[in-house]
Amino acid sequence: xxxxxxxxxxxxxxxxxxxxxxxxxxxxxxxxxxxxxxxxxxxxxxxxxxxxxxxxxxxxxxxxxxxxxxxxxxxxxxxxxxxxxxxxxxxxxxxxxxxxxxxxxxxxxxxxxxxxxxxxxxxxxxxxxxxxxxxxxxxxxxxxxxxxxxxxxxxxxxxxxxxxxxxxxxxxxxxxxxxxxxxxxxxxxxxxxxxxxxxxxxxxxxxxxxxxxxxxxxxxxxxxxxxx
Amino acid sequence: xxxxxxxxxxxxxxxxxxxxxxxxxxxxxxxxxxxxxxxxxxxxxxxxxxxxxxxxxxxxxxxxxxxxxxxxxxxxxxxxxxxxxxxxxxxxxxxxxxxxxxxxxxxxxxxxxxxxxxxxxxxxxxxxxxxxxxxxxxxxxxxxxxxxxxxxxxxxxxxxxxxxxxxxxxxxxxxxxxxxxxxxxxxxxxxxxxxxxxxxxxxxxxxxxxxxxxxxxxxxxxxxxxxxxxxxxxxxxxxxxxxxxxxxxxxxxxxxxxxxxxxxxxxxxxxxxxxxxxxxxxxxxxxxxx
Numbered sequence: 001x002x003x004x005x006x007x008x009x010x011x012x013x014x015x016x017x018x019x020x021x022x023x024x025x026x027x028x029x030x031x032x033x034x035x036x037x038x039x040x041x042x043x044x045x046x047x048x049x050x051x052x053x054x055x056x057x058x059x060x061x062x063x064x065x066x067x068x069x070x071x072x073x074x075x076x077x078x079x080x081x082x083x084x085x086x087x088x089x090x091x092x093x094x095x096x097x098x099x100x101x102x103x104x105x106x107x108x109x110x111x112x113x114x115x116x117x118x119x120x121x122x123x124x125x126x127x128x129x130x131x132x133x134x135x136x137x138x139x140x141x142x143x144x145x146x147x148x149x150x151x152x153x154x155x156x157x158x159x160x161x162x163x164x165x166x167x168x169x170x171x172x173x174x175x176x177x178x179x180x181x182x183x184x185x186x187x188x189x190x191x192x193x194x195x196x197x198x199x200x201x202x203x204x205x206x207x208x209x210x211x212x213x214x215x216x217x218x219x220x221x222x223x224x225x226x227x228x
Numbered sequence: 229x230x231x232x233x234x235x236x237x238x239x240x241x242x243x244x245x246x247x248x249x250x251x252x253x254x255x256x257x258x259x260x261x262x263x264x265x266x267x268x269x270x271x272x273x274x275x276x277x278x279x280x281x282x283x284x285x286x287x288x289x290x291x292x293x294x295x296x297x298x299x300x301x302x303x304x305x306x307x308x309x310x311x312x313x314x315x316x317x318x319x320x321x322x323x324x325x326x327x328x329x330x331x332x333x334x335x336x337x338x339x340x341x342x343x344x345x346x347x348x349x350x351x352x353x354x355x356x357x358x359x360x361x362x363x364x365x366x367x368x369x370x371x372x373x374x375x376x377x378x379x380x381x382x383x384x385x386x387x388x389x390x391x392x393x394x395x396x397x398x399x400x401x402x403x404x405x406x407x408x409x410x411x412x413x414x415x416x417x418x419x420x421x422x423x424x425x426x427x428x429x430x431x432x433x434x435x436x437x438x439x440x441x442x443x444x445x446x447x448x449x450x451x452x453x454x455x456x457x458x459x460x461x462x463x464x465x466x467x468x469x470x471x472x473x474x475x476x477x478x479x480x481x482x483x484x485x486x487x488x489x490x491x492x493x494x495x496x497x498x499x500x501x502x503x504x505x506x507x508x509x510x511x512x513x514x515x516x517x518x
Contacts, residue, residue: 117318123305124277124312125332126378135331139322 002195005172006180010200013088013176014156017095018103021152024096025103030133032104033111051101059165062094066166086168091176094162103152110144111137143215150211154204229255230382230414234275234285238268238438247271249440251433255290258408258415260425260446263435269418270315272435273384276416277312278305289381311380311413313388317371319359325370326355332377345373348410349403365396369403376407383415389424394483401427422450422503423462451505460507465500479506 032044050058066073066084076082084090114137122132138145160178167174169183177196184193213219230253238245247268253259261269274280276287278294281302287295294303320328329342329351346352349369359367368388375383388404389397401424408415408428419425425432431443451460463479463486470476475490477498488506498504 115316115318117314117316118320120277120279120305121312121314121318121320122331124279124308124310125374126306126309126334127331128306136320136322140320 002192003171003180006175006177006196007199009088009172009175010157010177013091013095013159014153016092017099017156018149018153020092020096021099021103022149025100025107025148025152026133026138029104029107030111032108047104048101050098055098055159055161056165058098059094059162062090062097062162062166066090085166086170086174088173091163091167091174094166095156095159098159098162099152099155102155103148106144106148106151107141110141110148113144114140146214147211150207154207157200157204229253229290231286231288232276234272234282234287236268236271236275236280236282236285238271240268241266245438247435247438249433249435251440251443253414253416253431253443255414256412257431258404258417258429259431259433259443260417260419260429261435261440262419262425262432267435268438269435270386272440273312273386273416273418276382276384277310278303278308292381309378309381311375311378311383313368313371313375313383313385315386315390317359317367319367319370319374321359324356324358325351325362328359328370328374329377332374334378337378341377341379344411345376345407348407349373365392365400368392368400372400372403372407376411376413379411381414383413385415385417385419387418387420389419389421397421397424404428422505426450426462450503451507459513460505462503462505465498465502465504467500468495468498479504 028047032040032047063085064070066076068074068077068085073084076084082089084093118136118140119132122136123129127135158178159176160182163174163176163179164182167176167179169175169179175183177200181193181196181200184190184196232252233250234247235249236247238247245268249272251259261272263269271280275282275295282295282297284297285295286293286297289308293299293301294308295301320331323331326342326346329345330339333339333342346355349372351369351373354362354366354370359370362370372385372388375385385404389400392400404415405428407413417425417429419428425446429446432446432449433443434441434449450462461481463481465477466480466485467478468475469478473492475492475495477488477490477495479486479488
C-alpha cells in the first residue's frame with residue numbers, strides 16, 4: 001500500500017521553499033539586475049553556486065553548520081529553540097539555498113529585459129522604488145516570474161542529495177518522495193518505487209508544460225478561441 | 229520662472245564634450261531646444277528630470293531649488309514634479325490607457341484632471357485599451373496626457389511628434405497647443421521640425437558644440453535677418469535644379485510640392501532635405517476663396 005506521506009511532505013516543502021524564495025529573490029534579483037557595484041560579480045557567483053556544486057557538498061556544509069558543535073547551529077538551537085538537523089525547518093533552509101539560482105536568475109533576466117524608461121517614467125511620475133517594482137516592473141514580467149516559481153518548485157521537488165545529508169530519512173518529517181524512491185529500491189520494493197517515480201514524473205512534467213504553454217502564448221490563444 | 233544652469237561632461241560619438249546650458253524660461257510658455265542629433269538635448273532633459281546628475285550648476289523652478297551643486301541639493305525625480313514625455317513613450321504595458329493616467333495621480337489628487345485631459349486629447353474612446361493595441365500616434369497622445377496628469381511645474385517633451393506622418397503630427401500639435409493654452413503649462417520641447425517649432429513655441433535656444441545659445445524668438449531665428457514679408461511659409465527642399473542662370477527649387481509645403489525660382493546665391497548653402505522659410509515682400513499675393 002502506498003504511503004502518501006513522502007509525497008505530501010515533498011510538495012509541502014516545495015511550496016514553503018518557493019514562497020520564501022519569492023520574497024528573497026525579488027529584491028536580490030533587482031539588485032543584481034541594476035547594481036553597478038563591484039561586489040555584484042561575487043554575489044552573482046554565490047547565487048549560482050548551487051547550480052554547479054554537488055548537492056552533497058552543499059549538504060555537507062549545512063550539516064556541519066547546523067550541528068550543535070558549530071556556533072551557528074548552537075545559537076539557533078539554544079536561543080531560537082529550533083533544531084535544524086534532521087528536521088523539516090532544516091530541510092526548508094537547505095532547499096531555499098539549493099533552489100536559489102532557479103528563482104533568482106529568471107527574475108533577474110526579467111528585470112534586465114524591461115525597458116529602462118518604464119522605471120524612469122514611474123519615478124518621474126513621483127512613484128517610489130517599491131511602488132514601481134510592485135505596480136510597474138513585476139506585472140510586466142509575468143513570464144519570468146512564472147518560470148522562476150515553477151522552476152524553483154520543481155527543482156525542490158527533485159531535491160535528493162541535500163535532503164539525504166541534512167534530513168536523513170525520518171518518516172513524516174524528512175522522508176520526501178525522492179528519498180522514498182531510493183529507500184524502496186534499496187528494499188527491493190520496485191513497484192512502490194515505480195509508483196512514487198511515476199507520480200513525481202507526471203507532476204513535474206505537467207508543471208513545466210504549463211510554463212511552456214503559458215510563456216509561448218498557447219494558453220492565451222486557446223482561451224481567446226474558446227471565447228470567440 | 230525657470231532658471232537653469234547646467235554643466236556636464238558628456239560622452240558623445242565624437243569623444244568627450246563639455247556641455248554648458250544656461251537659460252531662463254518664463255512660466256506658461258513653450259520653449260524649444262534645437263540642435264543636431266547627439267548634441268546632448270536629451271541629456272539636458274534627463275538632468276532636469278533628475279535622471280542624470282550634472283557636474284555643476286543649478287535648477288530653480290518657480291522659486292524651488294531642484295538642484296544646486298554648490299549647496300549639495302539634488303532632488304530625486306520623485307520630488308521634482310516634472311512631466312516627461314519620453315521619446316519611446318514608456319507607457320506601462322500592463323495598464324489600460326485610463327490606468328496609465330490614473331497611475332500618475334498624486335495621493336489625494338482630484339481625478340477631474342484625467343477626464344479633462346482625456347477630453348482635450350481625445351482619448352475617451354481609447355481609455356480601456358492596452359498600449360500594445362494602440363498605433364504610434366495614439367501612444368504619443370497617451371504619453372502626452374500622462375505627463376500632464378500631476379500638473380507638473382515643468383513639462384519636458386522629447387521629440388514628441390517624431391515618427392508621425394504629417395496629418396497626425398498636425399493633429400498632435402493642435403493637442404499640445406490646446407492643453408498648454410487651457411491648463412497653462414510651462415513646456416520645454418525638443419524638436420527638429422521647423423513648422424512645429426514655429427507653430428508651438430514662443431522661444432528657442434540652440435545647442436551647438438555643447439553650448440546652449442541665449443533664447444530667441446523662433447521666427448526671427450529661422451529667418452536670420454528678420455523677414456517682414458507679405459507672405460512666408462516653411463518648406464522642405466526636395467530637389468534643386470539649375471536652369472540657365474537661375475535655379476528651380478522643388479519644395480514640400482505641407483503635403484504639396486511646389487516649384488520656385490531661386491538665385492544662385494540663395495541656393496549656395498542649400499541641400500536636399502533642408503528646412504527653409506520662403507518669404508516674399510516684393511509683390512502682393514493674390515488670394516481667392518475657393
